[in-house]
Amino acid sequence: MxxxxxxxxxxxxxxxxxxxxxxxxxxxxxxxxxxxxxxxxxxxxxxxxxxxxTLRVTGPGAYDRLQQAFTNDLARIGPGRTQYTHLLDGDGSVLDDIIVWWTGRHSFEVMPNASNTDRVRDALTSGGEPNNDEALTNGGEPNNDEALTNAAGFQAVDVTxxxxxxxxxxxxxxxxxxxxxxxxxxxxxxxxxxxxxxxxxxxxxxxxxxxxxxxxxxxxxxxxxxxxxxxxxxxxxxxxxxxxxxxxxxAGLPLHGHELGPGITPLQAGLGWVVRWDKPSFPGRDALAAERERGVHRRLRGLQLQGRRPPRAGQAVLRDGKPVGEVTSGNFSPQLGAGIALAFVPPDVEIGDELSVDMRGTPAPARVVKLPFV
Structure with a gap:
């Protein structure tokens, strides 16, 4: 711990x-x-x-490596700016959602979720060979567990x-x-x-x-x-x-392990804006492009319940009494005084539709609302 x-x-x-x-x-x-x-x-x-x-990624090859690894496009911003982005698996699902702080010309702070730091670092450094002439940490002593510099000239160090x-x-x-x-x-x-x-x-x-x-x-x-x-x-x-x-x-913001994770793509989560299709390649691009072509089989929507009882992750979403989806996150909204939820539902469910959430066998009426809730 x-x-x-x-x-x-x-x-x-x-x-x-x-x-x-x-x-x-x-x-x-x-x-x-x-x-x-x-x-x-x-x-x-x-x-x-x-x-x-926090992964500190530095060196003249840092920009190119991040461009190759993540879905968003750093060319849309510059030093002194931040960007939300995704690391995808080969099937197009989200391994992690990440904030990148571009702190200098060749320096970035990459911020994964708590349990995914090693996974993101491994994704950045896979295929890279340790180079002790360029990767020196801890007072000048080479430490291959913390610093890898690949042939492209970048270093990724966990400074958490x-x-x-x-x-x-x-x-x-x-x-x-x-x-x-x-x-x-x-x-x-x-x-x-x-x-x-x-x-x-x-x-x-x-x-x-x-x-x-x-x-x-x-x-x-x-x-x-x-x-x-x-x-x-x-x-x-x-x-x-x-x-x-x-x-x-x-605020309608996703949480990894709930609205993002294995089997969940940015397109299903309503985060297609994080994917820059004009980039030539990144992990999972082909699978994601195929999904875009055929259309998603589910999409993330916001549900506002009539009462104060909070819905919970894993509860079924019902349409005409039949399960059609599942709550990914739910709670009581202090601002609205009502239960709210994010849920994956069929793509034909529209804002304003009336659904319900199965709360331990009792259907609770819910309306599909535009995000964010507040």
């Missing part, structure tokens, strides 16, 4: 800690998930998201354990963060930049996972506690992964 550099802070605050992707992380604090959720929608919260992986990542989110996030750092709140949405904070350099990106404005801050592990303390002292409320999940569900 991995621990965040902020684990002592979470325990001191009375957080409920759970296993999340092999990391012991805070699910909620004594304030409670509903209150943390509402604070993010109205004020500002800080999440510890240090469980996310050397930093923490704080996500400051909410309509007041930038205002309150200004009391901690003058530079961090100025990093625009979908941008990334180094920010000096005393004698520490932060990497700040205008990204998040809540549907609200805000930034994510990568901070060296030895300075993480101080940044957390200053952020909370500025009125930014600690929030756990429980609120992060209800917020992302209201």
């Amino acid at each position: 991995h621990s965040s550099p902020l684990a002592d802070r979470h325990r001191a605050l009375g957080a409920k800690l759970v296993d999340f992707g092999g990391w012991e992380m805070p699910l909620s604090y004594p304030l409670g998930t509903l209150a943390e959720h509402r604070e993010c929608r109205t004020g500002a919260v800080v999440f510890d998201v240090s469980h996310l992986g 354990g050397s930093r923490a990542v704080l996500a400051v989110q909410g309509p007041e996030a930038r205002n309150r963060l200004a009391a901690v750092s003058t530079g961090a709140p100025q990093v625009a949405r979908n941008c990334v930049a180094p920010v000096e904070w005393g004698d520490t350099v932060l990497t700040v990106a205008g990204t998040g996972y809540t549907g609200e404005d805000g930034v994510e801050i990568a901070v060296p592990s030895d300075a993480a506690g101080r940044l957390w303390d200053e952020a909370t002292a500025a009125g930014i409320v600690p929030a756990g992964l429980g609120a992060r999940d209800t917020l992302r569900l209201e």
Whole structure:
């Protein structure tokens, strides 16, 4: 079990800690998930998201390697920008969804989901041979387990354990963060930049996972506690992964292992915009092109229930009393005061259609709604 550099802070605050992707992380604090959720929608919260992986990919061949590996097209952005992308399996399904921070001309921070860091690193370095003249880590000593440089001249190093990542989110996030750092709140949405904070350099990106404005801050592990303390002292409320999940569900954002994963393609998940067809090749392209040609057999839709009872992943979606799909994520929406769900349903299901969700044998009426819910 991995621990965040902020684990002592979470325990001191009375957080409920759970296993999340092999990391012991805070699910909620004594304030409670509903209150943390509402604070993010109205004020500002800080999440510890240090469980996310960080692969530092550098070298003159880094750009080409990422272009070959992922579905999106870095040529559409440039240094100082961020991009959402996918790593596909050969059958076109999503092995992982990833955020890339383009931090310098030949340097990138690739951020996989917690449990997929090794998988993404292996995908980037497969076929590469260790080259100790170019790949030196840990004080100049060659370490082939952490650094591989292939013939194209790039290096992929797992730096997850050397930093923490704080996500400051909410309509007041930038205002309150200004009391901690003058530079961090100025990093625009979908941008990334180094920010000096005393004698520490932060990497700040205008990204998040809540549907609200805000930034994510990568901070060296030895300075993480101080940044957390200053952020909370500025009125930014600690929030756990429980609120992060209800917020992302209201925003209609996918979660790997639910809306993305084995057997689920970007086209089925409604994320075709992540795939750049003008790129000559990437893993899974042929299978995905074939699916595009024949049409998807299911698609992801949002369902809003009439009552407050929360639907749950795995429950059947019914049309005229017959199962036609399955809930992938479901919960109570604090903003709407109703149960909401993401579900895979037949491609002919349209917004406004009336369906139901089988809740332990009881059909709960649900309407197909346009995403995001909030």
